[in-house]
Amino acid sequence: MNAIFKRTSVRKYAKKNVNKKQIEKLLRAGMAAPSAVNQQPWEFIVVTDKDLREKIGKTSPFTKQAAKAPLSIVLLMRTDVRLVEMAPQDMGACAENILLEATKLGLGAVWQGVYAHQERMGYLTELFGLDESVVPFAIISIGYPKGGKLPKQQDRFDESRIYRNGYEAAPAKEAEDLPEEVPAEDAPAEEAPAADAPTEEAPAAETQEEATVADAQEEVSAEDEPADEAPADAQEEEAVVGWRSGTAAGLKN
Ligand SMILES: Cc1cc2nc3c(=O)[nH]c(=O)nc-3n(C[C@H](O)[C@H](O)[C@H](O)COP(=O)(O)O)c2cc1C
Numbered sequence: 302m303n304a305i306f307k308r309t310s311v312r313k314y315a316k317k318n319v320n321k322k323q324i325e326k327l328l329r330a331g332m333a334a335p336s337a338v339n340q341q342p343w344e345f346i347v348v349t350d351k352d353l354r355e356k357i358g359k360t361s362p363f364t365k366q367a368a369k370a371p372l373s374i375v376l377l378m379r380t381d382v383r384l385v386e387m388a389p390q391d392m393g394a395c396a397e398n399i400l401l402e403a404t405k406l407g408l409g410a411v412w413q414g415v416y417a418h419q420e421r422m423g424y425l426t427e428l429f430g431l432d433e434s435v436v437p438f439a440i441i442s443i444g445y446p447k448g449g450k451l452p453k454q455q456d457r458f459d460e461s462r463i464y465r466n467g468y469e470a471a472p473a474k475e476a477e478d479l480p481e482e483v484p485a486e487d488a489p490a491e492e493a494p495a496a497d498a499p500t501e502e503a504p505a506a507e508t509q510e511e512a513t514v515a516d517a518q519e520e521v522s523a524e525d526e527p528a529d530e531a532p533a534d535a536q537e538e539e540a541v542v543g544w545r546s547g548t549a550a551g552l553k554n
Contacts, residue, residue, distance in 0.1 A: 304401040304402075304404040304405045305401060306454055307404050307451060307454060308400055308401060308403075308404040308451075308454065309409075309451055309452050309453070309454045309455075310410070310411040310412070311408075311409025311410060311411055311444075311446045311451060311452075312366040312411050312442075313366070313369075313446070313447040313448075314366075314369060314370050314371060314409065314442075314444030314445060314446065314447055315444065315445040315446065315447050315448075315449070317371070317444070317445045318349075318371045318372070318444075319371055319372040319408060319443055319444060319445075323406050323408070324347060324372065326402055326406060327374065327399050327402050327403060327406075327443065328345055328347075328374070328399075329402075330398040330399055330401065330402030331343060331345065331374075331376070331395045331396070331398050331399045331402075332395070333398060334391065334394035334395040334397075334398045335391070335394055336387075336388075336391035336394065336395075337383075337384045337387035337388075337390070337391055338383050338384055338387075340382040340383050340384060340387070340388070340391065341391070342378050342379040342382045342385075342388040342391050342392065343376060343377065343378065343379070343391070343392060343395045343438075344376075344377040344378075344379060344435055345374050345375065345376060345377065346374070346375040346377065346429060347372070347374055348367075348372070348373040348374070348375060349371065349372055354367060354368050354369075354370065354373060355368045356428055357373055357375065357425070357428070357440055359424070360413070360415065360421050360424050360425055360440060361413070361414075361415075361418070361420075361421050363413060363414075364413045364440055364442075366411060366413075366442050367413065367440055367442045369444075370442035370443060370444045371443075371444045372442070372443045372444060373440050373441065373442045373443065374399065374440070374441045374443065375425065375429070375437060375439075375440050376392060376395065376396055376399075376437070376438040376439045376440070376441065377431070377435040377436065377437055377438060378391075378392045378416065378435065378436050378437075378438040379434060379435055380433065380434055380435065380436060381434050389416060389417075389438070392416070392438045392439070396412055396438070396439050396441060399441050399443075400412060400441065403441075403443050404451065407445070408443050408444065408445060408446075409443070409444060409445065409446035409451055410441055410442065410443040411441070411442050412439055412440075412441055413439060413440040413441070413442065414439060415437045415438055415439050415440060416436060416437065416438040416439065421437070422436055422437050425437035425440075
C-alpha cells in the first residue's frame, strides 16, 4: 500500500477546503480499523468552524496548526466498551487509517496527541461538554499541503531493531553510564519523537496523480469557509520545532 510509504506529518495547509465526500472517506477509513472484540470504541467530532478550530488549536503547545487547518477530526474513545484496556490500541489503528486515507486523497494530515495527557483531555472535555462515556484521544488536522506536495517520507527501516527467532537485549552501556538522577532539564521529554532527517520533495507525478483524484471530488460546500493561511509566526515555529525535537519549554505534561 503506497500510502504507508508516502504519509508524513503535514502542519501547513493550502487555502483550500476538504469537501464532504473526502470527509466521509476519512471517517470510513477510521471506522474500518480493527479493534479488540470488534468493540469499535471510536466517535468523531468533525471541526470546520473557524472559532472552534482556534479553540482546539489551544489544546497544547503542539496543536497550533489545528487553528489553521481547514479540517480537524477530534477522535473520542468510548469508556463503556468491553475491553477498555484495549481501547487505546483500537484508537491508534483508527487514527493511522485516517492518516493513510488522507495521504491517498492527496491531503496532508498530522496526528496530535491528547490521550493520556490529563490537561489536554480536560481541556477538550470542557470545550465540547463531554460526559464520562468518552475521553478525547487525539486531534487529526487535515488539509491540502501548502506548496501542493507532501514532503518525502524518511526511510526509517533499521535492521538493528529486528531480532529473529528470539530476542537479545542490546548492551546496557547507556544505562550504566547514566547518573543516578537525571537533571530535570536533561530528562527526556515524554513524547519526544526522533529528530527528522531533512526531507526532499515527493516525486511530483505520484503525488499529483492522487491530488488530481482528490481535486476531481465534489467541490467545497457553501458552509465551508476557507482556511486561514497566515504565515506561521515565530511562536508557532518554535512549538513545532520543539515538538519534533522534544525540547519545547511548553512540554510539561
Ligand atoms: C501519539 C502521537 C502524538 C503526536 N502528537 C503530535 C503533536 O501534538 N503535535 C505535532 O505537531 N505532531 C504530533 N505527532 C506527529 C509526530 O511528531 C510525527 O509523527 C513524527 O515526528 C514522525 O514524523 P512523520 O509523521 O512525518 O513521519 C504525534 C504523533 C503521534 C503518533
